[in-house]
Every structure is written in C-alpha cells, then in structure tokens.
Amino acid sequence: MNDENLVESLLPAVDQQLGSPQTPYVKKTFIRLVEKEEVSPDEAKELIALCLADETNRMYIDKRDFDVQRYQQLLEGLPGEPGEGE
Numbered sequence: 001m002n003d004e005n006l007v008e009s010l011l012p013a014v015d016q017q018l019g020s021p022q023t024p025y026v027k028k029t030f031i032r033l034v035e036k037e038e039v040s041p042d043e044a045k046e047l048i049a050l051c052l053a054d055e056t057n058r059m060y061i062d063k064r065d066f067d068v069q070r071y072q073q074l075l076e077g078l079p080g081e082p083g084e085g086e
Helices: 003-019 024-036 041-062 068-076
Strands: none
Touching: 003 024, 003 041, 024 041, 024 068, 041 068
C-alpha cells in the first residue's frame, strides 16, 4: 500500500477522532490548521491522517502500543510533514 492509499484509508479514523470526546486534541489541531494556518478542511484531515499513519507505522516497526503522546506531538508539528524534526 503506498502512502497516498494509506492516508486515504485512515480518513474515516480521522473523522471518527474529530467527533470523539476521547481525542479532543485532534479536533483542536483541525481547527488550528483550518482557522490559523488557512489549510482547507480536506487537506487538514489528510495532514492529520499522515500523523496517524506515521505513528501507526512506528508502532509496528518498534513492536509497541500506540503512543498517544507521540501522536499529539506529531499533530502539534503540523502543518509540516510528520517526522521532519526527528
């Protein structure tokens, strides 16, 4: 699966996170991107999906559980590409 297909497959998860009270940081990131960074809503969701893909990939590589703190850090770094500062 290429990166574009992976991001596309994660968009429903991003939509779910945007509406979930358990992931308010995702909605906060979305609002920041759209209102302050002037990113389109679709692009904002794709950027969030990239962060989710990055953390999910790292989870499999490192054989560990999902790291919510790392995911939040990736989201805070948007609109840059996930992993740019690593």
